[in-house]
Amino acid sequence: MDLAGQRVLVVGGSSGIGFGVAAAAAAAGAAVTIASRSAEKVAGAVERLGAGTEGAILDTGDEVGIADFFAGRAAFDHIVVSASQTKVAAVRDLALADAYQSMNSKFWGTYRVARAARITDGGSLTLVSGFLAIRPRKGAAIQGAINGALEALAKGLALEFAPVRVNCVSPGLVATEMFAGLADDARAAMFDNAAARLPVGRVGLPADIAVQVLAFMANPYQSGSVVYLDGGGALV
Secondary structure (H helix, E strand, O other), rough: OOOOOOEEEEEEEOOOOHHHHHHHHHHOOOOOEEEEHHHHHHHHHHHHHHOEEEEEEOOOOOOOHEEEEHHHOOOOOEEEOOOOOOOOOOOOOOOOOHHHHHHHHHHHHHHHHHHOEEEEEEEEEEEEHHHHHOOOOOOOHHHHHHHHHHHHHHHHHHHHHHEEEEEEEEEOOOOHHHHOOOOOHHHHHHHHHHHHHHOOOOEEEEHHHHHHHHHHHHHHOOOOOOEOOOOOOOHO
């Protein structure tokens, strides 16, 4: 998938799935902009990717800052939004303030970016949800609801934003820095248990998700799609 000469913005691109997408887009020849609210993380990500990559500070909770960000730049060919901070717990255990903040970060943060984004005709916007939208899990109802809302949003935006194409990728368990806080043995046990259950025999990697995101960018016939990348987890 050749992205030479195209401009790609990855919001939340300083780590995890976002960084995987940024790396893949850069390898495909795109001029990549990594945006995140952490200046330190952005600088580190840009250094890792090297020449041709730009960093920007962007807080998806800041409506005015988002508008200013896009007003000061030419339209992008492709935008990916993977930034979010959520808390997961059973409904009766999760404080309402935390539930509101989780929805504000992942759903409304994406909504704010989409609303202000400037994308070239025929370009693409990709949202990132998660497989809990279709495979609910006890103790994670809020996450499933947020992901389901994002998938519905992607389909609606595909109609509203045409000829810009809008799609959504819905990952299963992906090994990212999000799990760095777990003890090594606990993290290994979690991944091993998941791998034993999944038909593919392993957990996902950011690079796996990036393959699909780049396919969204490259395929001019794909819009309004939600693609589940969960290693076959929804089947078992």
